[in-house]
Amino acid sequence: MKTIIATLLTEQLSLDVDIHSLLETPKHASHGDIAFPTFLLAKERKQSPVIIAQELAKELTLPEQVQKVQAAGPYINFFFTAQYHLDQALKTPEIPQTQETILLEWPSPNSNKPLHIGHVRNMLMGNSLARILEKTGRKVIKVNLNNDRGIAICKSMLMYQLYGEGKTPESEGMKSDYFVGYYYTLFEKKVKEQPELQDQAQEMLQQWEAGDATVRALWEQMNNWAFQGHNTTYETFDIEHEKSYYESEIFHKGKEIVQQGEKDGLFYTDEKQNICIDLEQEGYGQKVLLRGDGTSIYITQDIALAKEKVNDFGACDKYIFVVGNEQAYHFQVLFNVLEKLGFGSTEKFFHFAYGMIELPEGKMSSRKGTVIYADQLIEELEEQAKENLLNRELTADLEAEELSARSKAIAKAALNFFILKFNPLSNFVFNPKESLSFEGETGPYLQYTYARIQSVLKKMEETEVIYPEELEEKEQALVKVLQEYASVVYEAGEEYKPSHIAHYAIKLAQTYNEFYHSCPIRTAPEDRKGLRKALSEQTARIIKDCLSLLTIQALDEM
RNA sequence: GGCCCCGUAGCUUAGUCUGGAUAGAGUGGCUGGUUUCGGCCCAGCAGGUCGGGGGUUCGAAUCCUCCCGGGGUCACCA
Numbered sequence: 001m002k003t004i005i006a007t008l009l010t011e012q013l014s015l016d017v018d019i020h021s022l023l024e025t026p027k028h029a030s031h032g033d034i035a036f037p038t039f040l041l042a043k044e045r046k047q048s049p050v051i052i053a054q055e056l057a058k059e060l061t062l063p064e065q066v067q068k069v070q071a072a073g074p075y076i077n078f079f080f081t082a083q084y085h086l087d088q089a090l091k092t093p094e095i096p097q098t099q100e101t102i103l104l105e106w107p108s109p110n111s112n113k114p115l116h117i118g119h120v121r122n123m124l125m126g127n128s129l130a131r132i133l134e135k136t137g138r139k140v141i142k143v144n145l146n147n148d149r150g151i152a153i154c155k156s157m158l159m160y161q162l163y164g165e166g167k168t169p170e171s172e173g174m175k176s177d178y179f180v181g182y183y184y185t186l187f188e189k190k191v192k193e194q195p196e197l198q199d200q201a202q203e204m205l206q207q208w209e210a211g212d213a214t215v216r217a218l219w220e221q222m223n224n225w226a227f228q229g230h231n232t233t234y235e236t237f238d239i240e241h242e243k244s245y246y247e248s249e250i251f252h253k254g255k256e257i258v259q260q261g262e263k264d265g266l267f268y269t270d271e272k273q274n275i276c277i278d279l280e281q282e283g284y285g286q287k288v289l290l291r292g293d294g295t296s297i298y299i300t301q302d303i304a305l306a307k308e309k310v311n312d313f314g315a316c317d318k319y320i321f322v323v324g325n326e327q328a329y330h331f332q333v334l335f336n337v338l339e340k341l342g343f344g345s346t347e348k349f350f351h352f353a354y355g356m357i358e359l360p361e362g363k364m365s366s367r368k369g370t371v372i373y374a375d376q377l378i379e380e381l382e383e384q385a386k387e388n389l390l391n392r393e394l395t396a397d398l399e400a401e402e403l404s405a406r407s408k409a410i411a412k413a414a415l416n417f418f419i420l421k422f423n424p425l426s427n428f429v430f431n432p433k434e435s436l437s438f439e440g441e442t443g444p445y446l447q448y449t450y451a452r453i454q455s456v457l458k459k460m461e462e463t464e465v466i467y468p469e470e471l472e473e474k475e476q477a478l479v480k481v482l483q484e485y486a487s488v489v490y491e492a493g494e495e496y497k498p499s500h501i502a503h504y505a506i507k508l509a510q511t512y513n514e515f516y517h518s519c520p521i522r523t524a525p526e527d528r529k530g531l532r533k534a535l536s537e538q539t540a541r542i543i544k545d546c547l548s549l550l551t552i553q554a555l556d557e558m
Numbered sequence: 559g560g561c562c563c564c565g566u567a568g569c570u571u572a573g574u575c576u577g578g579a580u581a582g583a584g585u586g587g588c589u590g591g592u593u594u595c596g597g598c599c600c601a602g603c604a605g606g607u608c609g610g611g612g613g614u615u616c617g618a619a620u621c622c623u624c625c626c627g628g629g630g631u632c633a634c635c636a
Binding site for chain 1: 561598
């Protein structure tokens with residue numbers, strides 16, 4: 001629409017400004033579809049903007065898509081015809097495609113405990129982002145980095161060695177990652193009274209690095225349990241990767257790269273023989289990249305991983321890391337190091353950061369037992385959803401299987417939407433009792449709107465769509481929102497913002513529900529029935545698409 | 559202390575990059591709505607110094623600047 005108006009204004013008025021960028025989409029329907037503000041002209045011509053608007057509006061000859069033009073104060077407002085709006089709203093949305101290859105890395109957990117609500121935020125954001133990127137034409141390579149070595153897993157190992165008594169997840173009837181996590185928590189408890197455990201864990205880490213057979217065997221056992229548990233959680237959350245990397249396999253590989261960089265004069269050696277980078281100019285200070293004894297640190301392995309990824313998948317246009325924002329500084333340093341090493345400009349790397357989730361009583365603590373685990377969370381929500389279904393007349397008699405399937409879908413809708421509608425960078429307090437609702441701005445609200453449309457459509461026969469001269473107010477509002485879909489997805493892809501999709505979906509559902517309540521569909525006048533049916537179908541299609549981008553299932557009945 | 563993120567109705571928040579007409583929602587509170595397409599719905603009322611000051615601009619929640627509050631980070635940890 002902007003292009004049409006920009007062309008119109010450029011051709012008919014001799015204005016020396018970039019018209020397209022000045023055009024606005026008014027917030028209120030009474031202001032039309034596109035508005036041209038005349039403030040700039042007023043300044044140039046030293047005339048009242050109101051008068052300029054009035055005069056220009058009179059001069060214009062309108063193309064067929066534009067029904068009328070109206071000067072309103074300092075704005076010239078353009079109104080498009082119902083015909084034009086309907087064509088745009090009812091056609092298959094064309095989402096502008098961006099040809100890019102993006103490597104997306106997430107959720108990259110530690111292997112010493114189960115996934116918790118922080119990982120849930122990570123998993124959902126990564127998943128949704130991947131879907132949005134794919135929808136906008138990008139090729140997305142999905143990888144995971146398992147942090148499977150280090151002091152944390154050694155703590156679990158040590159406790160199992162001391163107190164495990166040969167128990168297994170099977171013998172205890174525990175999900176295997178919880179089994180591993182139990183020993184980690186046990187360490188945090190015991191170390192308070194026995195500080196020497198800290199040294200023992202450290203010692204174990206050294207034995208691990210030295211390749212001690214017993215320690216390695218124990219490590220493999222514990223890790224297998226942890227991963228096995230994580231994998232079932234990934235299934236619940238629809239997480240799939242093309243490749244999983246393991247810190248244990250790459251952590252020693254960065255050494256040569258860093259040493260070569262030092263020879264090439266990119267880095268320097270400090271008095272302790274550490275190889276370091278000077279990022280004073282960039283504002284990040286001096287950072288060690290490789291210890292003097294040649295052993296790796298966190299950033300060394302990230303450098304190695306960058307190379308592995310290029311080896312495996314070729315150079316990509318962008319590399320996105322979904323990681324909590326407490327690591328923002330680390331990633332800025334890493335991106336600068338990678339740029340110096342020739343992996344590409346820092347622009348190619350993006351830290352998709354998100355804020356912390358806290359509980360009403362403060363930060364989560366595995367020691368205090370206040371961690372909310374991903375599996376438990378979704379299970380509790382399923383229970384709530386099930387209860388809701390049983391309390392409704394329509395669904396009280398569902399068969400067990402169907403009841404369970406629907407509860408699952410509704411629970412995930414509630415959780416996914418709740419997490420994804422937020423600005424990712426905000427911290428938020430998660431109150432398990434109050435945070436998740438099924439009413440209002442929620443995933444189930446979207447599912448409900450979709451299901452109700454399906455129910456209405458099912459009862460209707462094929463009807464011809466007849467375009468009316470004028471649309472009713474609620475029809476008009478719906479038509480406008482439907483037209484926005486393609487550009488919303490495009491923007492979400494450009495800006496990496498799943499929340500745009502969430503907010504748009506709510507707006508569409510709200511607009512549709514208002515339409516639904518004031519415009520009968522099945523009992524509409526004959527010349528309106530086909531139109532309203534078509535609008536309902538298109539709304540359903542787009543809601544379903546949005547839900548899919550948010551990793552939520554659309555239900556035909558709920 | 560340096561750097562990064564956050565601050566908008568009682569609560570949860572959209573809008574900030576790219577400045578425009580009356581700052582949108584949800585929730586909670588109050589008042590209503592279905593002999594009609596599914597009430598997890600809809601309508602209405604009350605609720606805002608957009609953290610504060612200064613600046614730029616015809617115009618600022620949005621840009622600049624200085625403060626205030628909350629969180630994070632500044633390891634040879636990950």
